[in-house]
Amino acid sequence: MKLQLAIDMADTDQALRMAAQIHDVVDIIEIGTPMIVREGMVPVRAMKKEYPDAIVLADVKIVDGGAVEAGYAFEAGADIVTVLAVAADETIADVLKTARQFARRTMADMITVRDAARRAVELDKLGLDIICVHTAVDVQWQGRSPYADLSKIKPLVTYAKTAVAGGAGMGTIPLIKSIGADLVVVGSALTGAADLRRAAFEMKKLMS
Amino acid sequence: MKLQLAIDMADTDQALRMAAQIHDVVDIIEIGTPMIVREGMVPVRAMKKEYPDAIVLADVKIVDGGAVEAGYAFEAGADIVTVLAVAADETIADVLKTARQFARRTMADMITVRDAARRAVELDKLGLDIICVHTAVDVQWQGRSPYADLSKIKPLVTYAKTAVAGGAGMGTIPLIKSIGADLVVVGSALTGAADLRRAAFEMKKLMS
Numbered sequence: 001m002k003l004q005l006a007i008d009m010a011d012t013d014q015a016l017r018m019a020a021q022i023h024d025v026v027d028i029i030e031i032g033t034p035m036i037v038r039e040g041m042v043p044v045r046a047m048k049k050e051y052p053d054a055i056v057l058a059d060v061k062i063v064d065g066g067a068v069e070a071g072y073a074f075e076a077g078a079d080i081v082t083v084l085a086v087a088a089d090e091t092i093a094d095v096l097k098t099a100r101q102f103a104r105r106t107m108a109d110m111i112t113v114r115d116a117a118r119r120a121v122e123l124d125k126l127g128l129d130i131i132c133v134h135t136a137v138d139v140q141w142q143g144r145s146p147y148a149d150l151s152k153i154k155p156l157v158t159y160a161k162t163a164v165a166g167g168a169g170m171g172t173i174p175l176i177k178s179i180g181a182d183l184v185v186v187g188s189a190l191t192g193a194a195d196l197r198r199a200a201f202e203m204k205k206l207m208s
Numbered sequence: 209m210k211l212q213l214a215i216d217m218a219d220t221d222q223a224l225r226m227a228a229q230i231h232d233v234v235d236i237i238e239i240g241t242p243m244i245v246r247e248g249m250v251p252v253r254a255m256k257k258e259y260p261d262a263i264v265l266a267d268v269k270i271v272d273g274g275a276v277e278a279g280y281a282f283e284a285g286a287d288i289v290t291v292l293a294v295a296a297d298e299t300i301a302d303v304l305k306t307a308r309q310f311a312r313r314t315m316a317d318m319i320t321v322r323d324a325a326r327r328a329v330e331l332d333k334l335g336l337d338i339i340c341v342h343t344a345v346d347v348q349w350q351g352r353s354p355y356a357d358l359s360k361i362k363p364l365v366t367y368a369k370t371a372v373a374g375g376a377g378m379g380t381i382p383l384i385k386s387i388g389a390d391l392v393v394v395g396s397a398l399t400g401a402a403d404l405r406r407a408a409f410e411m412k413k414l415m416s
Binding site: 008009034037039040041060065066069072073086090091111136138139 | 247268271274277295298302320346
């Protein structure tokens, strides 16, 4: 199981300081959507410049203009770009085509998808590299979690890797591991840790 | 009927040059999602600095982290921020709450919504200021258009203003006007015009 650190509430300098602590520990460094809303592709470009060997995911959450927006992310150096699972298949096809041109990867974000099983099968056939079940941060306080969806899609997906995002932390890693996700996306449980490097190591240990 | 110019495929300097031509003609200047993906809130801030009286819409298409992302847009000076209609009601509520704190406005983007009538009624009750039916640029070549959805939602929406986006141009203004949209979002039909100012004036004339 691989670990993706999501950096959401930071500026480019803060994100680079976090990366300095964990670029050799985590598997993927995510430039989160709030960072992109504030700074566009600046943090993606800076991260790849400073850590060219790091795998950087740009959480653009594309829902239209698939070729253009994926192109911007890949030109900035992103290794993986996200597209919303609720996007039209045509948009997703354009993201996939652009990813192929750049020899990069795609992740579908399943946020707000109602029938996760059906959509995951469709996305798997379309050729997404990673399918990420995801509970919005805005609804996590209601006790909703993405683990039921992860269990549902895991046996149905054959080509894509599976990932899970939304409130994951030390306490939920054993459950996620038991379901068999390929990748777990962790945000505040790591970025809020007193010692980020130590926390990331601990989490990797729990995952192995 | 009001006119929103969507600037998608431009950098901040190009967008400012376009605004110089039409800031006194169009009703709303939209910083489109592709611009935000590339440059974040830089163009929003620059547009409000140069044209403080212009109404600037930041097409963030929020789908999670409603308070944070809307906050970034309003702090940058945006008068209106967009949230995806497919977002969780909790996310939309957070966007609305943040808009109230800043005394700004919200637009729901209906892109990829299947049951437009039902969702429009829900969004109207939630208190969105504008509900925008929208056909993704990636599917417009199939002949799909948002006008059927506009006809459907127009009689159902009581509080919100209605808007339409996706392929609108000189040829479709009469139809949009006859359905009774409050706002039409026009992108390439204007930004691709040889004389942007003249084209914007012509379109306003058609709309009146």
